[in-house]
Amino acid sequence: MSSESKLSISEHAALKAAREEFVSQWGALGSQWGINRTMAQIHALLMTAHQPITTDELMEELEISRGNAHTNVKELIAWGLVRTVVKRGERKEFFEAEKDVWEIARTVARERKRREIEPALGVLRDCVEKSREMQSTEAKEFNKQMRQLEEFVSFASKVADQVSAMKHGFAVQLAAKLLG
Amino acid sequence: MSSESKLSISEHAALKAAREEFVSQWGALGSQWGINRTMAQIHALLMTAHQPITTDELMEELEISRGNAHTNVKELIAWGLVRTVVKRGERKEFFEAEKDVWEIARTVARERKRREIEPALGVLRDCVEKSREMQSTEAKEFNKQMRQLEEFVSFASKVADQVSAMKHGFAVQLAAKLLG
DNA sequence: TAGAATTTTCAGAATAAAATGAAAACGTGA
DNA sequence: TCACGTTTTCATTTTATTCTGAAAATTCTA
Structure with a gap:
């Protein structure tokens, strides 16, 4: 294993950790406002995603139930902060957040x-x-x-x-x- | 009873009703933010009071317990939105809100x-x-x-x-x- | 300094909000 | 139309927040 790929691996882990930190802290901050923690976390996750994400991925990343993931994604869509993406050849819905x-x-x-x-x-x-x-x-x-x-x-x-x-x-x- | 004092009486009741409407609605709006209903109601009550108010009066007006009234008044003081007023000859504390x-x-x-x-x-x-x-x-x-x-x-x-x-x-x- | 008035705290109760998970509804291709 | 993958709903459970009320602490008065 080259030193470059070693770096890649540790960098990948560090990035994942930083992102998880952001998601978790953003969720905590959100609930200080009137915003529910899970909704803020989903938003944070989608804002920092490099590609659209499915409900199942949200469930796995945040360790939440399908109903919870579904409800909060729909709420974000109602706010206009997230939109649905359809991928050809895929039956599942993908979601992406406005990043600007x-x-x-x-x-x-x-x-x-x-x-x-x-x-x-x-x-x-x-x-x-x-x-x-x-x-x-x-x-x-x-x-x-x-x-x-x-x-x-x-x-x-x-x-x-x-x-x-x-x-x-x-x-x-x-x-x-x-x-x- | 003169017609003027009749007017006064109904006006007094109408004012009381309007104020109660404000207090109750402001409380509901507050909880849409991150602000607890009682705290918003106390703030509304104090903002529209013509004179400083005691804990006992808050308790009576809002039908809440002493602990609740106390905690939320202190929280408003911590925010800097309410201050304590001492009246000579009175042992009880009075509270008044910034009105500007x-x-x-x-x-x-x-x-x-x-x-x-x-x-x-x-x-x-x-x-x-x-x-x-x-x-x-x-x-x-x-x-x-x-x-x-x-x-x-x-x-x-x-x-x-x-x-x-x-x-x-x-x-x-x-x-x-x-x-x- | 006793004791009465008042404020403060806080364990437990009540309420409200959020999350779960499974059933129902929906949509699609064979 | 059936069967299957997926989304949606919602009764129930769990968790978080708020409130109560009474005891403890504090402050004032005589």
């Missing part, structure tokens, strides 16, 4: 806006509306607080729109500006 | 950076480091992906810094610009 980080950011911005910001805006607008005509000091304070919160969440909503409409190049520019 | 929305945003930006962004950056830097010298195509792909993610999370970190250093007035300007 800015594309991922845009997708997440769009989805979080839809799932989190918009419902919050609804609640706030409702509260503003309900307390609009009230006369007491307390009611006026409440109305003011609700209006301020609404204004802020509305701002967040616009930011999400801007981000999700942002072209890759412009994002890089903006990043450079901010980081410089 | 931009101040809240700055605090949340600072804390989320510390709790979520920085650990993520740690993981990514570790993965970049570990795969830096590897030779195989797969390893190079992995390293590239990790570098791109690191760059992005680093950007998010800078944004968080900017926001948490932002003066109130500047935030309003920026908002106007973006909303216009």
Whole structure:
């Protein structure tokens, strides 16, 4: 065995270890957000895969059941972060993740806006509306607080729109500006 | 009973209802994030309170136990969103929330950076480091992906810094610009 | 410093979320 | 249409999180 192939072997093992570290840590971080651990792990695995992966491979890599793998892959597809790939001559479905980080950011911005910001805006607008005509000091304070919160969440909503409409190049520019 | 005081009474009830709606919905929204329902509800209650509130009042308003109220108030204090108020002649502690929305945003930006962004950056830097010298195509792909993610999370970190250093007035300007 | 008021802790109970695995449904080629 | 490989569903189990309530610790007052 040549020294080069020895290197290859240890490098292969080290890469596998690094990737496993990423998958596992990313899963832990995900659950600190509202994201379920398995979903985050599957996403991490697919983001760092060099080729599309089947449900069976996910099950094996993460040591999870078929139902779990299936549900979470479908959830990632619903988010728009993963897509199905059909390979000719193969009956199984393969999955691959979007790898472009800015594309991922845009997708997440769009989805979080839809799932989190918009419902919050609804609640706030409702509260503003309900307390609009009230006369007491307390009611006026409440109305003011609700209006301020609404204004802020509305701002967040616009930011999400801007981000999700942002072209890759412009994002890089903006990043450079901010980081410089 | 004058018509004015009748109005007051129904207005009072309507305000109470609106506030309860806000507290309950805000709690539900919070749990969609990584935030526990009770903590979000306490925060909502304190944000819309016209005066500081005791643990016993929280317990009564939200129908929760002392332990629960205590733990979550302390957690809000740890986030920097709530502070203790001592009233002369009172042995009980009172709590009040920061009400300025931009101040809240700055605090949340600072804390989320510390709790979520920085650990993520740690993981990514570790993965970049570990795969830096590897030779195989797969390893190079992995390293590239990790570098791109690191760059992005680093950007998010800078944004968080900017926001948490932002003066109130500047935030309003920026908002106007973006909303216009 | 006793003792009363208040805060804090934490073991156990209750609840919510996630995972399993097997059955059902689906789709395809013979 | 049948048989087989695959995907999907979902009742049940497991795990994780949150909550309770009472005891312990702390703080204040007289």
